[in-house]
Amino acid sequence: MTKEALKVQNLCFNYGNLEILKDVSLAVSQNSIHGVVGANGAGKSTFLDVVAGYLKPKSGNINLMGKDITGESVVGRIKLGLARTFQKVELYSTLDVYDHVLLAIRQKEKLKNHKRSKLDIFKQHGPSKAEAVEVDEILEKVGLINLKNIPVSTVSLGLSRMVELARALALDPKLILLDEPSSGLNPDETGRFTDLILNLVASSDVSFLIVEHDLSVITTSTRELTVLDMGKVLASGLTSEVLDDPDVKYTYLGR
Amino acid sequence: MKDLPVFIIAGIPFGCVYALGASGLVLSYKTSGLLNLAFGAQAFITSLFFYSSYDANWPFALAFIIWVILFSFLLGVVFDKVLFQKLRHSSVSVKLVGVLGLLIALPSIAQALLGQRSPNIKPFLFSTNKIYFRLFSYPVSGENIQTVIVTLIVIILLTWLLRYSKIGLSMKAVVESPKLAQLNGISAERVSSIAFGISGILAGLSGVLLAPILHEINSYDLTLLVVAGTAGAACGGFSSLPLTFLFSIGLGILQEVVAGYVPQNFALAASIRPSLPFIVLIGALLFNRRLKNIGNIKDPMAEVDPPQRSLLKYYSYNPVKLRAIILAVVLVSFFSVTFGGIVSGNWKFVLCQGCALAVIFLSITLLTGSTGIVSLSQATFAGFGAFLTAQLVSRYNLPVLVALVMATFICLLIGLVVALFSLKLKGLGAALLTLGFALLADNLIFPSSYLANGATGVYLPRPTIGSINFNSDKYWFIFEAVVLVLTASFVIVVRSSKKGLEALAISGSVPGAQSIGLDYSKSALLFFSIAAAIAGFGGGLYGITQQNISSQDFNWEFSLLFLVLVVVMGVRSIEGALVGAFAYVIVQELLDTYAGNNIGLIISIAVGLLALIWVLDPEGLVERQNRIWVSTYRSLKLRRDKAVV
Ligand SMILES: Nc1ncnc2c1ncn2[C@@H]1O[C@H](COP(=O)(O)OP(=O)(O)OP(=O)(O)O)[C@@H](O)[C@H]1O
Numbered sequence: 001m002t003k004e005a006l007k008v009q010n011l012c013f014n015y016g017n018l019e020i021l022k023d024v025s026l027a028v029s030q031n032s033i034h035g036v037v038g039a040n041g042a043g044k045s046t047f048l049d050v051v052a053g054y055l056k057p058k059s060g061n062i063n064l065m066g067k068d069i070t071g072e073s074v075v076g077r078i079k080l081g082l083a084r085t086f087q088k089v090e091l092y093s094t095l096d097v098y099d100h101v102l103l104a105i106r107q108k109e110k111l112k113n114h115k116r117s118k119l120d121i122f123k124q125h126g127p128s129k130a131e132a133v134e135v136d137e138i139l140e141k142v143g144l145i146n147l148k149n150i151p152v153s154t155v156s157l158g159l160s161r162m163v164e165l166a167r168a169l170a171l172d173p174k175l176i177l178l179d180e181p182s183s184g185l186n187p188d189e190t191g192r193f194t195d196l197i198l199n200l201v202a203s204s205d206v207s208f209l210i211v212e213h214d215l216s217v218i219t220t221s222t223r224e225l226t227v228l229d230m231g232k233v234l235a236s237g238l239t240s241e242v243l244d245d246p247d248v249k250y251t252y253l254g255r
Numbered sequence: 256m257k258d259l260p261v262f263i264i265a266g267i268p269f270g271c272v273y274a275l276g277a278s279g280l281v282l283s284y285k286t287s288g289l290l291n292l293a294f295g296a297q298a299f300i301t302s303l304f305f306y307s308s309y310d311a312n313w314p315f316a317l318a319f320i321i322w323v324i325l326f327s328f329l330l331g332v333v334f335d336k337v338l339f340q341k342l343r344h345s346s347v348s349v350k351l352v353g354v355l356g357l358l359i360a361l362p363s364i365a366q367a368l369l370g371q372r373s374p375n376i377k378p379f380l381f382s383t384n385k386i387y388f389r390l391f392s393y394p395v396s397g398e399n400i401q402t403v404i405v406t407l408i409v410i411i412l413l414t415w416l417l418r419y420s421k422i423g424l425s426m427k428a429v430v431e432s433p434k435l436a437q438l439n440g441i442s443a444e445r446v447s448s449i450a451f452g453i454s455g456i457l458a459g460l461s462g463v464l465l466a467p468i469l470h471e472i473n474s475y476d477l478t479l480l481v482v483a484g485t486a487g488a489a490c491g492g493f494s495s496l497p498l499t500f501l502f503s504i505g506l507g508i509l510q511e512v513v514a515g516y517v518p519q520n521f522a523l524a525a526s527i528r529p530s531l532p533f534i535v536l537i538g539a540l541l542f543n544r545r546l547k548n549i550g551n552i553k554d555p556m557a558e559v560d561p562p563q564r565s566l567l568k569y570y571s572y573n574p575v576k577l578r579a580i581i582l583a584v585v586l587v588s589f590f591s592v593t594f595g596g597i598v599s600g601n602w603k604f605v606l607c608q609g610c611a612l613a614v615i616f617l618s619i620t621l622l623t624g625s626t627g628i629v630s631l632s633q634a635t636f637a638g639f640g641a642f643l644t645a646q647l648v649s650r651y652n653l654p655v656l657v658a659l660v661m662a663t664f665i666c667l668l669i670g671l672v673v674a675l676f677s678l679k680l681k682g683l684g685a686a687l688l689t690l691g692f693a694l695l696a697d698n699l700i701f702p703s704s705y706l707a708n709g710a711t712g713v714y715l716p717r718p719t720i721g722s723i724n725f726n727s728d729k730y731w732f733i734f735e736a737v738v739l740v741l742t743a744s745f746v747i748v749v750r751s752s753k754k755g756l757e758a759l760a761i762s763g764s765v766p767g768a769q770s771i772g773l774d775y776s777k778s779a780l781l782f783f784s785i786a787a788a789i790a791g792f793g794g795g796l797y798g799i800t801q802q803n804i805s806s807q808d809f810n811w812e813f814s815l816l817f818l819v820l821v822v823v824m825g826v827r828s829i830e831g832a833l834v835g836a837f838a839y840v841i842v843q844e845l846l847d848t849y850a851g852n853n854i855g856l857i858i859s860i861a862v863g864l865l866a867l868i869w870v871l872d873p874e875g876l877v878e879r880q881n882r883i884w885v886s887t888y889r890s891l892k893l894r895r896d897k898a899v900v
């Protein structure tokens with residue numbers, strides 16, 4: 001029996017009087033990739049923000065690895081194994097690739113081992129031996145090892161998205177939310193990105209919830225798919241079945 | 256209670272003037288995303304030019320049309336075209352330094368052009384000082400009537416313009432959906448330029464109307480106008496014009512009512528009235544929920560933020576470099592001062608000032624350089640440091656250095672409290688809050704006999720340690736140089752610490768930092784209070800150097816000046832602060848010797864222009880030099896390495 005990494009039930013979210021999400025329910029199986037598609041403004045990013053705790057839902061439930069996280073803070077969710085990337089890349093503009101991963105690894109240690117945060121204003125920021133090994137491992141995994149000392153302000157959009165993924169991975173999460181990871185990437189980079197997440201799913205126990213415009217990414221990588229239309233779930237289930245759904249074909253694929 | 260209507264009527268003209276300034280601020284902010292605090296300077300120079308021409312017997316209509324309509328409109332348009340549009344995509348600190356640069360430089364440039372004598376304020380529509388009629392026994396004079404009438408005309412014209420004219424409709428379209436407006440062929444650039452032009456006229460009008468009410472034109476009133484206007488606009492959430500008008504007029508009324516009811520023998524009676532706008536500004540920032548995100552409001556035109564400029568990577572802790580700096584400073588100071596032929600009497604004192612100022616500047620390096628937070632109250636913290644030190648010495652007979660350490664600690668706590676208040680706001684909002692705090696301190700807190708003791712000021716003794724008497728500038732300089740090196744090392748160590756790295760990450764991207772659980776508030780609290788302590792410490796040193804100081808030595812304008820100097824020189828390296836501080840005191844001394852009494856003007860103009868040059872290419876001057884040196888060094892090294900191979 002496959003267990004669920006994420007289970008969302010009847011999630012509603014409003015901006016003022018504007019209903020953005022209406023009764024959204026979906027489940028991400030453990031160790032799988034779940035796609036979310038929908039037209040511009042369908043509420044995909046808002047959905048991720050609510051799941052990650054950046055926005056508070058009006059009603060509904062969110063379960064992560066069987067635990068109810070609806071009332072948890074952003075940090076609480078990270079502790080329980082949630083990580084994310086952004087549609088508009090959010091990197092630390094003055095730092096280099098290495099520091100992004102290093103900071104995330106430190107945060108993981110702090111959050112997972114319940115260490116009290118210390119007033120480290122005199123300890124120098126460089127990595128300890130153990131941290132250095134861990135950072136290299138992550139960078140190796142995502143193929144950024146040769147770029148570790150490059151300032152992120154100078155890397156391409158494709159690589160920036162890789163850095164965001166590396167930062168998320170460094171938190172050692174159970175579920176990673178990806179917001180349009182392939183937008184702005186060329187087909188080559190997109191291919192590498194899908195291979196990478198497929199590999200990660202195969203080699204570790206992480207799952208992905210991935211918002212995506214590019215149907216080829218959806219068909220090659222996801223097992224399950226949810227279609228959002230104006231804040232409502234149009235269809236949700238196995239990717240092939242959802243894509244065959246006549247409603248989806250009509251409204252989303254336009255056929 | 257029978258006086259209440261009188262106070263209310265007395266407040267209305269002030270309120271009208273604030274409302275004019277505030278509505279210009281809101282209009283341009285909404286269409287461009289830039290908060291043009293320099294509108295106070297526009298008001299000031301328009302009224303200066305207008306009254307100078309009018310005083311020189313130009314016909315009223317001519318002077319009015321040329322200066323108040325054409326000139327102020329063009330000024331707004333030119334600002335927008337030359338500067339503001341280029342700042343669209345810049346960070347909060349760059350935008351702020353840009354408008355502050357204008358605010359500092361413009362009035363001085365105008366005064367330099369016209370000479371410092373202020374013109375007669377001749378009445379125009381109605382005669383000033385003449386009582387036309389009495390309302391609830393309040394004598395309504397000409398300047399009151401003309402202010403109210405002009406404001407009413409403006410309200411009518413503005414309503415018509417925004418509701419029915421083509422340009423008004425375009426503005427509305429741009430504010431609501433910039434992308435859609437652009438698709439419909441509306442040029443957002445043109446719209447914002449026109450908005451800045453109109454807001455220029457509004458600023459000019461407010462200046463021209465304020466002068467007769469106050470019977471003079473001086474730059475202090477300009478500050479008052481900026482703050483009162485900003486407060487009115489903040490109450491209206493920086494977005495609603497009718498609310499802005501209402502609140503601004505309410506502020507004018509409140510000011511008179513409060514002033515009217517405060518008992519005359521109350522110690523702070525005189526300072527309550529001018530302080531009210533600052534209090535209202537702080538209140539609006541803290542309690543107006545619409546302002547929570549004001550720091551994050553982006554230019555409506557910006558569809559995608561371009562990547563920030565790649566600045567030089569933060570300075571990591573580099574023992575070699577640190578030692579080199581220590582050595583250099585120690586050697587230079589030792590030789591120049593000890594073998595005193597090179598540095599004569601007064602210059603030793605100047606170097607002493609430079610050291611103290613450099614310590615204050617380093618607080619900005621630490622705060623803004625690591626967290627990106629812009630504080631407009633660093634001179635205020637310095638003032639607290641100095642005055643508290645003096646009070647601890649005179650009241651409790653403490654040795655001056657012990658008092659200095661205690662004062663530093665108190666500054667840390669004050670910084671913590673201010674930071675706690677500003678946490679709710681970010682970016683621009685937080686910066687405005689610190690400005691409000693600085694002005695409040697100048698007007699309400701410092702004059703108290705427990706701190707700066709009014710205009711008299713306070714006295715700080717130089718310390719004596721063993722047989723060394725630091726009354727000699729020579730020894731005091733050596734002491735200060737050592738302290739400066741220690742402070743600089745402290746700043747370097749903290750910035751390159753683990754917390755320093757976290758702060759850099761947060762300043763790079765708040766959501767990005769949030770996504771790994773890094774907390775903006777904790778980092779902000781930590782760095783803000785440490786910076787306040789450093790500033791307080793530097794202020795104490797400055798006080799001990801000067802020995803006699805008053806609240807004028809630390810007023811809010813110094814906070815602007817310090818901020819501008821440090822960011823212009825380079826906020827990411829300690830060299831920026833050091834060069835900025837010493838350059839400042841040295842230039843000041845040179846001007847003092849050679850330029851006589853124009854010194855204030857020259858410094859303001861120079862600093863303002865520096866700021867404007869810098870915002871167009873925000874890499875610190877010293878920082879750029881550093882980068883060039885580093886890359887030359889690297890390429891040389893590379894060549895040598897290749898040669899070896
Ligand atoms: N701060 C806000 N206030 C009000 N409405 C908002 C806000 N942010 C987003 N919306 C609206 O919420 C809806 C959903 O936005 P969301 O960003 O989640 O869409 P999306 O599916 O991610 O679209 P895209 O494919 O463009 O990324 C949109 O109609 C948007 O206009």
Ligand SMILES: [Mg+2]
Nearest residue numbers: 044045046087
């Ligand atoms: Mg989206």
